[in-house]
Amino acid sequence: MSIKKLFTSFIAFFIISVYFTQVIPSRTVLVKDSTIAQKTISLNNRYGNTYVNDIFKKNILLTLAYMDGRVRKNSDINWKKLGKPSRYKLTLQPGEVFAFHEYILPAYKDKHILTTNAHFSAYEGFLSDGYLIGDGVCHLASLIKWAAIDAGLPVVTPTNHNFAYIPEIPKEYGVSIYTMPDQPASSAQQNLYIENTFNKPIIFVFNYTNGNLSLTISKPD
Structure with a gap:
């Protein structure tokens, strides 16, 4: 075989090899989430009295901060920062249960539980308007139930909130939230x-901006 033919054969082999061994770029598959519920309330409309409303508002924002880990103890609290816009995403896997606090019914004892990580006590930095420490957290729980x-x-709320009006949330979605460490039942x-x-x-997405708190619930398509 002549040198010319040998060279031509080599070039042909090289081209064929490159063609069949080329790397095909991988494609990223984007999973789209579909919104299945969305609700919004104004944190500036939790109570008719400005002072009391501010307590409700701060307790709601503090609960969200305990949920997303910005606050883990009283000394972490910076009210100015907590009042700024925020966004928090909570993912509930199949079979998991979200409970507002850790004291749960026996029916859920074998379930994997996610909570707000809070107990709504003065020790954790929750405020009182002179009636209850943690006033306002029931409004957040009711928003979550509604959505x-x-x-x-499936939603279970053993105790309703018929004893007090919750602005912007229909009465049937009202939830009573309270924790007493010495009375778990x-x-x-x-x-x-x-x-x-x-x-x-x-997926639960809590978005706080311009005084409004919205909750969007979605799932992958």
Whole structure:
């Protein structure tokens, strides 16, 4: 074989090899989330009295801060920072349960539980308007219940909030929240339970901006 033919064969082999061994770039598959519920309330409309409203508002924002880890103890609290816009995403996997606090009903003892990580006590920095420490957290729980039911999730709330009006939230979604460490059974009766019975993760996104708190619930398509 002549040198010319040998060279031509080599070039042909090289081109064929490159063609069949080229690397095909991988494609990233984007999973789109579909919104299945969305609710919004104004934190500037929690109570008719400005002073009391401010207590309610701060206790709601503090609960969200305990949820997302910005606050883990009283000394972490910076009210100015907590009053700034924030966004928090909570993912509830299939079979998991969200409970507003850790004192739960026996029916949920074998479930994986996610909570707000708070107990709404003065020790944790929650405020009082002169009536109860932690006033306002029931409004947050009621917002969550309202959105969760609209999303088709099973919701259990043993104690309603018929004893007091919650602005912007229909009465049937009112939830009573209270914790008493020395009375876990009673505390379990004043809790909120939401179970993910879907076969996909459920995503709760809390968004606080311009005085409004919105909760959007979505799931992957």
